[in-house]
Amino acid sequence: MFKDIFTDIWLNYRGRFLCSLTGVLIASLFLTIGFWRTLFLLLFTGGGFFIGYKLDKKEDLAEWLDRLLPPGYHK
Numbered sequence: 001m002f003k004d005i006f007t008d009i010w011l012n013y014r015g016r017f018l019c020s021l022t023g024v025l026i027a028s029l030f031l032t033i034g035f036w037r038t039l040f041l042l043l044f045t046g047g048g049f050f051i052g053y054k055l056d057k058k059e060d061l062a063e064w065l066d067r068l069l070p071p072g073y074h075k
Contacts, residue, residue: 009017029038054061 026038026042029041033041051061054064
């Protein structure tokens with residue numbers, strides 16, 4: 001029974017469910033560790049996700065950094 005309910009929620013309301021769960025997680029982090037620590041944690045989690053995404057797509061991170069940083073930075 002619980003599996004049927006969860007499957008129905010997952011198929012019909014996946015976006016709302018995941019975003020609500022993310023909101024509850026972030027709110028609980030704000031309440032337990034504070035605003036700046038939560039912001040720091042989210043920033044580094046997002047950065048890790050971005051780097052992992054680039055690696056999964058087999059993109060060259062050095063080339064991406066060359067485009068991002070000023071010329072001659074890595075010499």
